[in-house]
Amino acid sequence: MAISKVKIEDGCVLCGLCESICPDVFRLGDETAAVIPGADLEENRDCIQEAADSCPVEIIKIF
Ligand code: SF4
Structure with a gap:
């Protein structure tokens, strides 16, 4: 399936991964x-x- 959008939700802890x-x-x-x-x-x-x-806080969402 093609990726149409990637979104980062609130709560990033700046881990850098x-x-x-x-x-x-x-x-x-x-x-x-x-x-x-x-x-x-x-x-x-x-x-x-x-x-x-x-992502340790699981906020990277793929659509
Ligand atoms: S992996 Fe997740 S918590 Fe770490 S920098 Fe990226 S978005 Fe932020």
């Missing part, structure tokens, strides 16, 4: 991680899934 697992899609900000605008979601689908599975 998503950015290190999938650096072309996720960036750490000062208060939360964010999805990089224009990131290629299809190209990165495997690491997006891995990041979502690895």
